[in-house]
Amino acid sequence: MPRTTTLECPGCPPLRALTFDTLGLIKVIESRENQGGPKVVERWGEPHSSKFVNAVSIIDRKSHPLLAVARKNGQIDVLSLVNGDSHATITPANDVHVQSEENSIIGLHLFAKQNLDLDSRVCTLLTCTSKGNASIRSIEVPDSLTGSSSTNSSxxxxxxxGGNVLCCKVDGNEKFALFGGKGVEVNIWDLANETKIWNAKSPPKNSLGIFTPTWFTSVSFLSKDDHRKFVAGTNNHQVRLYDISAQRRPVLSIDFRETPIKALAEDIDGNTIYVGNGSGDMASVDIRTGKMLGCFTGKCSGSIRSIVRHPELPVVASCGLDGYLRLWDTKTRQLLSSVFLKQHVLHVLFDSNFIVEDMPKGADSLPCKEQTMKEIAVGEEIEASSLKRKKSSKVKENGIDGSEKKRRAKQSEERKKSKGNDGPEKMASREERSKSASKKRNKSSKKEISDEE
Structure with a gap:
């Protein structure tokens, strides 16, 4: 049976998240103020094992947000982030590099800098297969859903x-790409010139002379504005910090538990990272010192496959093979809420423009984060005051009853002490008194009998 947690979840602020599972389903989870917690409000697509989601990417913006999904069968879908309508589809027949499942797409990035026209829109995609075939293509996406998409350039x-590429990441400025995998050292490429600008060097052998083979499972840049520093998770439960301006080998290495690192995410402060491994452990680490800030309260019962930090709210989401989407507080590391999604969940994304853009017409606007925090604080103060009143009344009642009990207990103790402290003389005098009293009673009874006669 899966392990569950008995923690009290205080609830999460209004947000919108999208999850992607092994059957190719895209589920939209929304959390509103009076909804009673996050719930699945929409489900896009039809379930099939061949539509296994390998990689996802999002353009999170207010106007024309887009979502790209790369599947196991080599198909790439470009969807609307608002309602899930399909804008473009790239099939394996059109892609020369994706010819089998062994060379499927594992890296996908949808460039946010787009050229928007009146009649058509152009989106640019970066894809990378497990064999290391990378490509950048521009796709013309018509506004009408019935129109056909066409590839302009690639x-x-x-x-x-050699080896297999397992992870791919593009920096915030969309000028450099990071690759790594099994037998592939992490390397950075200049996307404009298609040239490799940096390649990592393997760490030396340990004290026993054992060499650890190269096996990177996840990578992430520390800052959106700086591509020189990044972190990489390995299969031998290590988190490595690289600085390409300093050296080719890791600047810092951190061991985390005993299972492979499966997911990494950076915080918006640029100094904290979130780590998840194959046994369901999740923690936050200060990458400047290498010290663990703390583990997230509540054990996941399956491997964590994706961790995403909300760009505005202090919320981080995690999902994995136990079928749960969990929302955590970044400051207290407490579980805010969880949603069971029935399938193995592989990826999760946040829609940061949900509160502003995705409200239905005529509906009341959702409260902002500051309002919700104020309401929570006021509610806590009211509850605390009521508890204080109840406690004070109970203390008064218990105080009266307690004084009487104390007085009676003292009297009983004094009696016991007086009985225990009596010497042999006092005992003898007591016996004599009792004998004299009995004699007097006998004499009085004899007199009464004689008088009656």
């Missing part, structure tokens, strides 16, 4: 000569 190159 650039391809090879990221590695």
């Amino acid at each position: 650039k391809t190159w090879d990221v590695c000569s």
